[in-house]
Amino acid sequence: MELRMNAGARRVVIGVAAVASASLLLSGCGVGGDTPAESGTDSLSIVVEGGGKAELQPIADLYTEETGVEVTLVELPYAGLYDRISAELTSGSPSFDIAALDAIWLSAFGEGLAPLDDLFTEDVTSDLFGGLVEEAQVGGSFVGMPVWTNSEVLFYRTDLFEDPANASAFEQRFGYPLAPPTTWEQYSDVAEFFTQDTDGDGEVDLYGTDVKGAVETEWLATVSQAGEEKMVLDASSGEVTIDSAAHLEALDFYTSLLPYAPPGAAQLDWAGSQNLFYQGKLAMMRFWGHAYRGTPEDSVVAGKVGVAPMIGGEGGIAGVPGAWYLSVPASGSTQDAAKEFIAFAYEHNELAADTSLGLVARKSAFENRSGEEGFENYPALVETLDAAQSRPRPATEKWQQIVDSVLIPMLQKAVVPGADNEALLAEAKAQIEELVQP
Numbered sequence: 130m131e132l133r134m135n136a137g138a139r140r141v142v143i144g145v146a147a148v149a150s151a152s153l154l155l156s157g158c159g160v161g162g163d164t165p166a167e168s169g170t171d172s173l174s175i176v177v178e179g180g181g182k183a184e185l186q187p188i189a190d191l192y193t194e195e196t197g198v199e200v201t202l203v204e205l206p207y208a209g210l211y212d213r214i215s216a217e218l219t220s221g222s223p224s225f226d227i228a229a230l231d232a233i234w235l236s237a238f239g240e241g242l243a244p245l246d247d248l249f250t251e252d253v254t255s256d257l258f259g260g261l262v263e264e265a266q267v268g269g270s271f272v273g274m275p276v277w278t279n280s281e282v283l284f285y286r287t288d289l290f291e292d293p294a295n296a297s298a299f300e301q302r303f304g305y306p307l308a309p310p311t312t313w314e315q316y317s318d319v320a321e322f323f324t325q326d327t328d329g330d331g332e333v334d335l336y337g338t339d340v341k342g343a344v345e346t347e348w349l350a351t352v353s354q355a356g357e358e359k360m361v362l363d364a365s366s367g368e369v370t371i372d373s374a375a376h377l378e379a380l381d382f383y384t385s386l387l388p389y390a391p392p393g394a395a396q397l398d399w400a401g402s403q404n405l406f407y408q409g410k411l412a413m414m415r416f417w418g419h420a421y422r423g424t425p426e427d428s429v430v431a432g433k434v435g436v437a438p439m440i441g442g443e444g445g446i447a448g449v450p451g452a453w454y455l456s457v458p459a460s461g462s463t464q465d466a467a468k469e470f471i472a473f474a475y476e477h478n479e480l481a482a483d484t485s486l487g488l489v490a491r492k493s494a495f496e497n498r499s500g501e502e503g504f505e506n507y508p509a510l511v512e513t514l515d516a517a518q519s520r521p522r523p524a525t526e527k528w529q530q531i532v533d534s535v536l537i538p539m540l541q542k543a544v545v546p547g548a549d550n551e552a553l554l555a556e557a558k559a560q561i562e563e564l565v566q567p
Contacts (some may be wrong), residue, residue, distance in 0.1 A: 144227040170466040173200040175486055176225050178207045181453070184488060185229070187480040192473055201346075209232075214238065223458040226467040230273055232264050232452045236364075237526040239267030243457040243464050246271050248472055256491045258514045264521035273454025274471050277481055277488035278441065280448035280519065281350055282509040284406065284420070285309050285413045298322075309437040313354070313382050316440045320389035323412035329416040337389040338413050339405055342544040343398040345536040346449050347415055351379040353518045356444030361531065364523040367565060372551075372558045375444075380550045381495060382442065384543050394544040406430065415439065417451060418513075419486040421506035436505055438512040447518035452490065527564050536562045 172190075175185060182202045189200035206215065207223060211234060217223040218241035226512060230238060236412040249271045254262050261275045289295055290307060299307035302319050310316040320337025327335050341347050352360045357375035362368060370376065387394060391405060399416070406414045409429035421436050456465040465527060481487070487504070489495055492511065499507040520522045539557045544549055 141223060156538075158431055160168055166404035170198055170463065173198055173227075173466075173470060175200060175202040175227065175229075176210070176213075177202050177204045177229065178231075179204065180485065181229060183484045184452070184481045184486060185474070187484065188474050188477050190396050191477055191480065192470060204454075210289065215488055216456055218242075218460070221460040223461055226457065226461050226463045227470060228456045228458065229276060230454050230456050231249045232450065232454065233522060233528050235264065235273050235454060235456070236267055236524040236528065238456070239272055241457045242267070242272040243269040243274065243461070243468075245274055245457065245468065245471065248274060248468060248475070253475065256493050258450065259491065259517075260514065260519050260521045261452050261490065264450065264452065266453060269523060273456040274475055275452045275454050276474055276478065277306065277453055277486075278490050278514060279417050279451035279488055280510055280513045281347060281415045282418045282439050282448070282506065282513055283309060283413065283435065284416050284439040285435045286409075286411075286430060286433055288430075288433040289412050290435065292354065295322075302332075309435065310440055311438070311446075312440060313442045317382075317386065317389075319413065320386055324389040334410070336391050336405075336411055338386055338415075339397060339411055340383065340386050340390040340394040340544055341397045341399070341402055342395040342541045343401075343537060345532050345540060346451070348379065348383050348536075348540055349522065350415075350439060350447055351383050353377055353447035353449070353520050354440065354442035354444055355379040356442070356518070358520075360520060361536070362523050362525065362561060362565065364525045369558050369561045369565070371561060372554045376554055377551055379442070380543055380554065383540075384550065387544060395541040404456070418506045418510040419488055420545065422485075422487055422503060436509045438509045438516075441518075444518045446516040447520070448513040448516070450514060450519060450521055491497045525565065530564060531561055535564070 132295050173189070175189065177185065182204050185202060189202060192198060193200050214228055215238070217225070218238060257275060258278065261278055265273045265275065289308065296307045302322065304352060307319070310319050316338070323335060323337040324333060325335045326333050334390060349360055355375040355378045357370070357373060357379070359370045361371050361552050363370060391410065402414055402416060403420065405411050407425055407428040407430060418436070421434065424431050424434055439446055441447065455471045457464050457471070461467060475491070477491050478491045479497060481489050482498050482504070492515070495507045495511045498504040499511065535557050539553050543550055543553055
């Protein structure tokens, strides 16, 4: 299964063959409409990014069982999916009827997507995290219904944290009990403590944490933790904010962890971080919550992984939501039937909990499984996603370009010891202003 980590999850598209009905209300879920069978549609075609098929398959199967509508899921790689959807929306003749869009694509495709405002009742919005409701809107209209979401949370080695010798040594050294950290200061202390030469050969073989220079999302979460209200730029006004005091504070903290992280931070990405943790070389990592159930059985940390909410700075806990949304092309001829399926998918969102990634979107779908074995990551995800500072990325069609050409190169320079963080942010501001200027 392929997962684009910097987006937080995956990508899906659904196509419908023919429709008749115009209204939508599915009873019991707060999303209004007729029953699916009344749409007159006998088939649905769904294009899915990588592993997205697994998350939608149980919903599609139940839809077919209850309505007789055949649903076909077609997988495409992430890299080519954006181009395909972009080309077909531009042509005005899409081959799909519903697109499951990465959150960062909504603003780019917004003008080509049909409004879903009638689906977003008060009952629906109250059962979704605030960041997802905000992110679903482009140009004043809802253009996507979240089907699953993700966030970075804190992963830690329970065998290390629960070891009595470690607990005693940590408290003696830092003056408070060893526990999963909740603040920047605690995270730094714990990272320093667990950076050790455990085999006595004179070389560090256990690091307290990692520092990822080749991905931007973790630093963006740190920016929100610092209390920043507008990460990188204010999409509504166009003002670039990346040189603010909160951005600098976040970058200074982010790079302050380098002494407690393995070398090579400039090239470390999500896959590299996971490998380090599974090899037992990290005591902690901040990582997407879905990974909790993905620890390899032959890993040295199998059965020894704990999970807690993301850490917080002056602004409190914050993560970056990594959601995917079901959207309908504005030029599609089957919009009502497509919306009908989306309403059904929302109502039965909990079915995705038992899939390989176990990601859902509704608060109730998370909370109903919290406390069950195998879902120990859910409370951490809920607390992180529900935090006031867990904000979506700026709604600008230039976002991916900003990430690739500015943010990641800046971070790769920042994680080199001795870097001038203030100068790097000033340089980044000038580059972003050039990209977003009219």
